[in-house]
Amino acid sequence: QVQLVQSGAEVKKPGASVKVSCKASGYSFTGYYMHWARQAPGQGLEWMGRINLHSGGTKYAQKFQGRVTMTRDTSISTAYMELSRLTSDDTAVYYCAREPGGIIVDFDYWGQGTLVTVSS
């Protein structure tokens, strides 16, 4: 069965960077896109960007351009999201989500979420 397992909770200081991993299993890793979204406490979902797991090509939301980097390691079926220059506004649960591809962009599987807390 398809599983997306994310890395554990992180506590970071303002100005630092965080790298969250998302290990996929149960399907052909490179046949899909992986997206990242976040959810601040008590708030809604916010899309951050996506990576083509075959080519490595990326598309980032304008809000995060220059601060986010999405990569993947196909040898271990793992996608990564790194966010730099953290502030308290970046405190949120970060999710990876699989996009099946094709003409429709939606997310059929989600990771369990990774809480990132930014605090001095």
Add this chain to the structure above:
Amino acid sequence: SYELTQPPSVSVSPGQTATITCSGDKLGDKYASWYQQKAGQSPLLVIYQDSERPSGIPERFSGSISGNTATLTISGTQAMDEADYYCQAWDSDTEDVLFGGGTKLTVL
């Protein structure tokens, strides 16, 4: 910038029909998806391509679109359906993914 608008909250009695709307400019030209998120859990896809239901999602969940408004309908609402619901679409012009602000469904 493109936005998807949902009502913040909807209340329904058990066994009744709940409707949650999502409106956006030119939404009718895109495909809408809907996600259910229960407290402390990851989102779950309940409707894709406006009206298609993934395997395992109960038949009481249905989706439709009229003009620039997508609607999620839950027939015979059960207590277990109490959750936040988010609509989502893809803007082909910018290649950005958009989420609505979310609707809290309360089953009274």
